[in-house]
Amino acid sequence: MELRFLGGVREVGRSAILVNDRLLLDYGMLTGNPPKFPVDSPDPEAVVVSHGHLDHVGAIPSLLSGDRRPPVHWTPPTRELALTLARDTLKLHGGTYDCPFTETEVRRVTQVSETHGYRETFEAAGHEVTFYNAGHIPGSAHVLVDDGETRLLYTADFHTDDQRLVEGSTARPDADVVICESTYSDVEHEPREDIERAFAESVRTTLWEGGTVVVPAFAIGRTQEMLLVCEAHDVDCYVDGMGKEVTRMLRRHPEFVRDADALKRATSNARFVTGRDGQRRRIAEKNTVIVTTSGMLSGGPAMTYVPAVRSNPTNKVALTGYQVEGTPGRELLDSGRAELDGRVMPVSAQVEWYDFSAHADREGLLAFIGEYEDDQILVNHGDRCADFAGELREKGYEASAPEHDETVVV
Template sequence: MRLRFLGGAREVGRSAVLVDDSLLLDFGMLTGNPPQFPVETPDPDAVVVSHGHLDHVGTLPALLSGDERPPIHWTPPTRELALTLARDTLKLHGGTYNCPFTETDVKRVTQVSETHGYRETFEAAGYDVTFYNAGHIPGSAHVLVDDGETRLLYTGDFHTGGQRLVSETTARPDADVVLCESTYSDVTHEERATVEQRFVESVETTLWEGGTVVVPAFAIGRTQEMLLICEEYDIPCYVDGMGVEVTEMLRRHPAFVRDADALKRAAGHARVVDGRDGQRKRITEQKAAIITTSGMLSGGPAMTYIPAIRGNPVNKITMTGYQVEGTPGRNLLETGSAEIDGRVMPVSAQVEQYDFSAHADREGIRSFLDSYRDTPVLVNHGDRCEQFADELRDEGFETSAPGIGDTVSV
């Protein structure tokens, strides 16, 4: 089995691995200005997708722009998330170099889609493929690829700690080689219950003091996690942006969330913002939490809320996800100012950061790999893949960290 790394190697973003020039695992984009795409657009016989985040599915429709129509295999939530993201990319960047596909390509995705549940083995490009719950977001999967001689386990993104939205991964299928993500290989996450309690106490304090809390959150996964927390602690909240659509979609797939009834209650607890008639401006004057995209303040309704609440030091902005260097969210944390619509605005409101990560941390990755101590491990999807591979090698693992464009035989 030969693996060719077209993206996601020694980096976070644009994940794409080609197996024997036949089976493609993921085809994402690396967000930025401009965005980056896999170094090659191949013609695979089939595509298998681990989960519905932009860095794993963002470039998928471009595979269908030519004469070939490879089937795309994924779980039902991943299919819907990928289509939602593709349509959003078209809306933001369609017709420019920042969008490598057309509306026609997106429509073709629906024509070649084949969905599967967890632990249901299916055939793709001559391989036996099985999905296992990866505990990252709804529908996320470890991907086991078996050619009859070699079993490759592609971890995708995974979490070994439980979240309110999804249960942690417990699957450890037999494999001959593991291709493992390493996003947080040098980080130890604070206990989730502790993070959650600090967040709740902070929000409740601000509301008691008469302030408003803006909660920037990624539309997929993080928005729903914050809704579940607000419902659990009876925090008055609004929800705005793409997270509204994603929440409703996930409710249609109850088998892929931890507690479908809890998600239903959380969706009913939050008041949905439609953005009409100055609604957003009025909301910023209320004592409530506003859960809104984008998670890094790079667009979306947050561009309305932050300028409106920034001048009052009683108000608060609670960042709930990792902030990529150079994004307005990262700049706000580091400088106390944010660039909104081309203007740098000083922010007097309090700014806080909370680690609600959906990735396994250093201990989580190592606990996962404990089941594969006698199995070769390829490290990818991280900013320090080579260093982590060296650390694992010092502990007796057979490891390497392929680079972009490398071909590895396993």
């Protein structure tokens, strides 16, 4: 089996792996200014997508340009999330170099889409493929690929612990080689119940003092997780941004969430913002909680809410996810100021960060890899892939960290 790594190696973003020059696993983009895309535009016979985050699906429609029509295989939620993200990219960047596809190519995605549930083996480009629940977001999958000689397990993004939205990954299918993510290979997450408790207590304190709490959250997965956390801790909230549409969509796929009734209660507990900036500014003056995109303060309704609450030290901005270096969210954490909607603004409101991660930490990664002691391990999707591969070799594994456009024969 030949594996060509087109992206997502020694970095977090633009995941893309070509198997036997025929089957493409993921085809994402790395957000930034400008965004980055995989190092080549392959012409695969079929595409298999692990889950619906931009760094794994963001460039999928571009594979359907010209006469190319490879079938795209994914779970039902991943299909809907990919289309949502593609339409949002068109809305924000259509017609520019930041968007590698057209509206026509997005429409073609629906024509070539083939959906599958977990543990349903299907054929793609001459390979047998099976999805297993990866415990990352609804519809996320480990991908097992069998070409008749070698069994490849592509973990994609995964979590081994339960979240309120999805159960942790428990599937460990037999494989000969594993491509394993390593996002948090040097981090140990605090127990989720401790993080939730600290978040809820902090929010209640701010509300009791008369302040407003803005909770920037990724639209896919994190927004719904925060709605569930708020409902479980009797915290009323508003929800705004793309997370509203994603929440409604996930309600239509109850088999892919941990507790569909809990998500229904959390949705009822939240008030969906239907207006625009005028209504948002009025809400920002209320003694309330607002869960809104974007999670790294790089756009979305947060561009209205954070400037509106920034000058009052009683108010709070509670960041809920990893803040990539160079993003306004990271700048705010590090310096107390950030470029918001084109202007650098000091923020007097309290700024806090909570590790509501949907990825396995070091302990989770090592426990997962421990099930594959005799297999070849290829480390990807992290900022320290080579270091983690070296640590695995010291533990006796056959491990390495591929580089961009490297072909590995396994």
